[in-house]
Amino acid sequence: MISQATSLSNELESSPFYFWSGHLGSFANHYPGAIQLVGANGLILFRSDRSLIDKGGNDVSRALGQAFRNGIPSFASTESLLNKGNIRVIAFPIHRDGRVVATLMLGHSTSDIRSVFNLLYILGGILGVFSIVISAVAGYYMAKRALEPIQEITSTARGVAAGDLSRRLKSKSQDKEIRVLVRVLNKMFTDLEESFQGQKRFTADASHELRLPLTILKGEIEVALRHPRSEEEYQQILRQQLGTIDRIQRIVNDLLTLARSDAGQLELVQAPVDLSLLLQEIGQQHLILFDSQNVTLEMDIEDDMEVTGEADQLERTMMNLLSNAFKHAPEHSTIHLSARTRNGSAIIAVRDEGPGIAKEQQGHLFDRFFRADDARCRKEGEGAGLGLAICKRIVEAHAGKIKVESKPGEGATFIIRLPLAGADPSHLKRLDNILIDPENGKS
Structure with missing residues (x-):
């Protein structure tokens, strides 16, 4: 609109007064809005179809x-800018001889x-x-993806x-927290x-071990009742x-000991024990049995x-270990019982010259009812496979460690570490995961 007003005003300023009407009429033919020319004395010299002064x-x-x-x-507006009937008006001065x-x-x-x-x-x-729709959809899929681990955990x-x-x-x-939760739950x-x-x-295994002696007991009673004796x-x-019945009682007592250990109820009387004297006495008790x-x-x-x-x-632990060594010791062989002190601990070793234990079986040797030969039918006088499991629980209850070292054909050595009375805890801490072989001094 400014360019149009400038062009028309230039024509008027360069034309005589009596041509103004022609210029304005010609301009009004193609201009879509209202045109009005007001003289300096306030008279309306030209007006198209509407009066802008009255309108605005x-x-x-x-x-x-x-x-x-x-x-x-x-510039002026007849109404607000976005009103349907608003007209934007420009008042452009016409100069002649230096005045409007x-x-x-x-x-x-x-x-x-x-x-x-x-x-x-x-x-x-x-x-x-x-x-909003995109945000809602994206939010839904993002929330769904974020909740997928939770849904998987729930499922x-x-x-x-x-x-x-x-x-x-x-x-x-x-998410780090989700990964940690997943690891913890998987472990659980x-x-x-x-x-x-x-x-x-x-x-x-318990049912199997108890079923055999109960079957024998029932059979003997039935035979005894068939006719007077x-x-x-x-x-x-x-x-x-x-x-x-003694065999059944031993199995039940062993199971009770293991159950108490699992429940944390294996209570020990904490009293000083002369370990040297105890081992000497146990060894003496086995001399006659071994010699037979x-x-x-x-x-x-020591x-x-x-x-x-x-x-x-x-x-009980040492009796189990010596009995176990005796069961696997061949005739005319030697069982070695040694005990020494080292770094605040008593290191006890029981070694036999039997057939040894395969490497893959050693990790299960202290499991309940585990037998290296995996036999179910035991010889007269043999245990139910609970002795070594009980040994492990008793040793651990005394804050000690037990392990086995063996190679097939070279016998087996059971090694126990027990803290000495009044031992320095800092020394024991370094030995928590180390059992020293007293035969060769190697860890």
Whole structure:
């Protein structure tokens, strides 16, 4: 509109007054808005179809006055900019001989601007709705992806609770906390599976071990009741049954000891124990038994070794180890029992010259009911496979360690480390995971 007003004013300023009407009429033929020419005396010299002064009121009159006074273009609006009936007005002064002789007023409707703004509003609304939809969809998928590990955890936990203990979490979440939670839960599921499997094996093995002597006991009683017998025959049968009952009682007592250990109820009397004297006495008790089978017992026990614990339980441990060595020692062989002090600990070793233990079996040697030969039918006088498991629980209850060293064909050595009474804890800490072989001094 400014360029049009400038062009028309230049034509008027360069033309005589009597040509102004022609120029304004010609301009009005193609100009879409209102045209009005006001003289310096306030008279309307030309007007197209509408009166801009009457239309705009004070704002248009003020713009007209400023154009006359200041000699520069001035603008006004008849209503608000985006109102449907608004007209934008420019008051452009016409100069002649250095003074303002008239003011050209051009009015143009702002409906096209309003249409543009309306279109922008519509586009803005559409884009806003589109953005909300995209944000909602993206938020949904992001939330779903973020919750996938939680859903997997829930599903896996339900599966484990339903009895499928083999299920594990496979989430690869980038969230550090989720990864830590997944590792902890997987470890818990693994521990649960191992616990349940161990419980099943324990129940099956315990049932098997008790079923044989109970079957024997029942059979002997049934045979005894088939026909009357003499007093001597009944006494013989009862003595046989008493031996079977003793075996059942030993198995039950061993199971009770292991159950108390698992429950943390294996309470020990904490008292000073002369370990040297205890080992000498146990060795002496086995000399006659070993000699009956042409097996020699060699003892190398250091004097004045004292530990803190329960003498009966330590005696039970050593009896189990010596009995185990005797079962596997060939005739005319030697069993070695040694005990020495080293770095605040008593190192006890029981070594036999038997067939040895395979490497893959050594890790299970202290499991309940485990037998290196995996035999179910035991010879007369042999145990139920609980002795070494009990030894491990008793040694650990005394804050000690036990391990086995063996090679096939070279016998087996069971090594126990027990802290001496009043030993320096800093020394024991360095030996927590180290058992020293007293035969060669190697760790």
